[in-house]
Structure formats: C-alpha cells, structure tokens
Amino acid sequence: MEKNIKFYWTLFLSAFSLSAFTIGGGYVIVPLMRKRFVEELKWIDEEEMLNLVAISQSAPGPIAVNASIMVGYRLAGLSGALISTVGTALPPLIIITLIAKFYTAFKENRIISALLLGMRAGVAAVIIDVIIKMAKDIIKSKNTVSIAIMIVTFISAVIFDIDAALIIILSGAFGAFYYNYYKKAGEQL
Amino acid sequence: MIYIDIFISFFKIGLFSIGGGYAALPLIKNQVLEAHKWLTVEEFADLLTISQMTPGPIGLNASTFVGTKVAGLPGAVIASIGCIMPSCIIVLILSYFYFKYKKLSSIQGVLKGLRPAVVSLIASAGLSILTLTVFKTEGISLLNAELSDINFISIIMVAISVFILRKYKADPIIVMVGTGIAGALIYGLF
Numbered sequence: 001m002e003k004n005i006k007f008y009w010t011l012f013l014s015a016f017s018l019s020a021f022t023i024g025g026g027y028v029i030v031p032l033m034r035k036r037f038v039e040e041l042k043w044i045d046e047e048e049m050l051n052l053v054a055i056s057q058s059a060p061g062p063i064a065v066n067a068s069i070m071v072g073y074r075l076a077g078l079s080g081a082l083i084s085t086v087g088t089a090l091p092p093l094i095i096i097t098l099i100a101k102f103y104t105a106f107k108e109n110r111i112i113s114a115l116l117l118g119m120r121a122g123v124a125a126v127i128i129d130v131i132i133k134m135a136k137d138i139i140k141s142k143n144t145v146s147i148a149i150m151i152v153t154f155i156s157a158v159i160f161d162i163d164a165a166l167i168i169i170l171s172g173a174f175g176a177f178y179y180n181y182y183k184k185a186g187e188q189l
Numbered sequence: 190m191i192y193i194d195i196f197i198s199f200f201k202i203g204l205f206s207i208g209g210g211y212a213a214l215p216l217i218k219n220q221v222l223e224a225h226k227w228l229t230v231e232e233f234a235d236l237l238t239i240s241q242m243t244p245g246p247i248g249l250n251a252s253t254f255v256g257t258k259v260a261g262l263p264g265a266v267i268a269s270i271g272c273i274m275p276s277c278i279i280v281l282i283l284s285y286f287y288f289k290y291k292k293l294s295s296i297q298g299v300l301k302g303l304r305p306a307v308v309s310l311i312a313s314a315g316l317s318i319l320t321l322t323v324f325k326t327e328g329i330s331l332l333n334a335e336l337s338d339i340n341f342i343s344i345i346m347v348a349i350s351v352f353i354l355r356k357y358k359a360d361p362i363i364v365m366v367g368t369g370i371a372g373a374l375i376y377g378l379f
Contacts, residue, residue: 092246097262120318150309
C-alpha cells in the first residue's frame with residue numbers, strides 16, 4: 001500500500017467520521033471500523049481487526065481511541081497512529097465545545113433530541129448487522145472451541161455482568177492453555 | 190498552574206479507566222468534583238446528559254467540557270491530550286509487541302481464544318443499545334431508563350435499517366443519518 005498524502009487523508013477522514021458517529025459508548029466504533037477498514041477499504045483483514053480490538057480492550061483509556069491508535073499503527077506505524085488519534089479526538093472536542101456554549105438551547109430543542117433518538121435506531125442496526133456477520137464467521141469455522149468461548153463469554157457478559165477486561169484476560173489465558181498445551185499434547189498421543 | 194493541574198487530572202482519568210466507557214465515571218467524578226472543584230453537581234449532571242447524547246468517549250467529552258469551563262479552548266485541548274496520552278503510550282507499546290511476536294504459535298493460541306470473546310463483548314454492548322432503542326425512555330440517560338412502553342417506531346426503523354445494511358451493503362454512516370432524519374420528522378413533528 002502506498003503511503004502518500006491521499007492515504008493519510010483517507011485515514012484521517014475515516015477516523016474523524018467514525019468518531020463523529022460513535023454514539024452510545026466506545027464499542028460502537030468497532031463495528032464502524034470493521035465496516036470501513038475491513039469491508040470497504042480492505043486495509044485490514046477480519047481476524048486482525050478482532051485481534052486489534054482485543055488488545056485495545058485490555059489497555060486503559062477509551063476503547064475508541066485505543067482501537068484507532070492500533071489501526072493507525074498497523075497501517076502506517078507511528079505517523080499513522082498519530083493521524084488516526086488526532087482524527088478520533090477532534091469530533092468530541094469540536095462538538096462539546098459548541099454544545100457547552102449553547103447548552104440550554106441544545107437541551108431544550110425538540111428536533112435535536114428527536115434526531116438523536118432516531119440515530120440511535122441506526123446505531124443499533126449497524127451493530128446488529130456486524131454481529132450477525134462476525135458470529136456467522138465463527139460458526140462457519142466449525143471450531144467447536146471458538147463457538148463455546150463465544151457462547152460462554154456472551155452469557156458471562158450479558159447475564160452475569162462480568163467485567164470486560166476480566167473476560168478478555170480469561171479467554172486469552174484459556175486460548176494459550178488450550179491451543180499451545182492441551183491440543184499439542186493431544187496430537188502427540 | 191491551572192494547565193498543569195488539568196493535564197495531570199485527565200492523565201489520571203485516562204490511565205485508570207480500564208474497560209472503557211462508564212468505568213471512567215467514578216474517576217471523573219472524583220477528579221472534577223472532589224479533588225478539584227471544577228464543576229458543580231448540576232454541571233456534572235449536564236456533562237452526563239451531553240455525553241449520552243453526543244458521540245465520542247465519555248473521557249474525552251469530559252475533558253473538553255471541564256477544560257473549556259476552567260481554562261477555555263487551550264484548557265480543552267490540554268485536558269484531551271492528557272486523557273489520551275496514557276492510552277497512546279500503552280497501546281503503542283502493546284502494538285509494538287503484537288506486531289513483532291504475532292506469528293509465534295503461543296501468541297496465536299492466545300489470539301484464537303480472544304477473538305470469539307471480542308465478538309461476544311461487542312454483542313453485549315449492542316444488546317444494551319438495542320434495549321435503549323426498543324424501550325421508550327423518559328429523558329435520554331442510562332441512569333433513569335425505564336423499561337415501560339415499547340417503542341414500535343424504533344423497532345421498525347431498526348428492522349428496515351438492518352435489512353438495507355445486509356441486503357444492499359449500505360454505508361453505516363448514511364444509514365445512521367437516515368434514521369436520524371426519520372427520527373427528527375417522526376418524533377419531532379408529531
């Protein structure tokens with residue numbers, strides 16, 4: 001991939017527009033990033049995108065920022081990381097500066113709250129779309145262990161409300177144990 | 190100096206908010222309400238409302254909101270940089286090791302275990318947003334969400350959007366803007 005001005009501009013614009021639409025929590029940026037960088041631009045493959053998200057989740061700080069740093073670094077090293085970070089940080093800076101100035105008008109505007117309510121439906125739809133695609137890939141892999149991890153972690157997160165960082169650490173440790181030790185020992189028998 | 194205080198406070202917020210999102214909330218509250226009296230309780234409540242309604246990580250929203258209040262635009266920029274700095278350092282170190290050692294089979298095992306877990310975590314975040322969308326809430330805040338009436342207009346919008354996304358591979362941003370405009374027309378006018 002050639003790293004010209006056009007590449008950096010596309011990276012910046014992608015980070016900026018994804019951040020501007022990350023409504024309702026950090027994880028929302030993940031499906032958006034996947035759609036943009038994996039499906040549309042084809043800069044990163046599916047597996048790697050999930051690896052990057054897992055690592056972003058295990059570091060402190062906003063997931064959206066972390067994921068954006070990792071994607072930028074993966075694509076163009078330090079300069080890529082810097083550009084995507086700035087792109088991600090700018091929308092909240094601009095939007096909150098404006099809103100802090102016109103807060104009362106903003107809070108009481110019916111059209112704005114209706115607009116935001118409507119957008120939430122779109123956000124939910126985008127996440128559903130991406131989850132269907134990702135879950136399908138895991139099920140299609142016919143790897144029973146992966147499918148089991150997916151089901152167990154989903155139940156842990158939704159029903160038992162277990163901390164995301166803990167889920168990441170435990171599944172990573174389980175993967176290390178299962179694939180490196182247990183499975184290898186089994187193959188030698 | 191006020192800028193250094195702001196920087197250090199938000200550096201701490203960035204550094205200790207592991208798990209993202211609302212995990213940062215108690216920490217932000219501690220820094221801007223208790224350690225420094227930068228916001229009043231009402232202003233803090235306003236900050237939560239704004240964060241819920243606008244895009245961007247809550248840590249960064251708080252940085253800008255508090256930074257602007259305390260020291261204008263330079264304050265906002267310095268707070269944002271402070272908040273992002275720990276992530277930058279730690280994630281870059283992790284990135285370096287990840288790209289250096291990702292081909293090792295032991296790391297491959299870890300990653301193979303992680304990927305399905307990440308799908309679940311995204312699904313669980315999606316589920317909470319879907320819950321917010323499907324049920325009518327009085328006042329747009331997670332804190333006072335009431336699971337009373339079902340919002341059928343939202344359900345229809347979600348269903349149509351998912352259909353368009355899957356069938357025509359539409360751009361997610363266009364879909365979100367579309368549902369926003371539809372929402373403004375439907376909820377705003379009637």
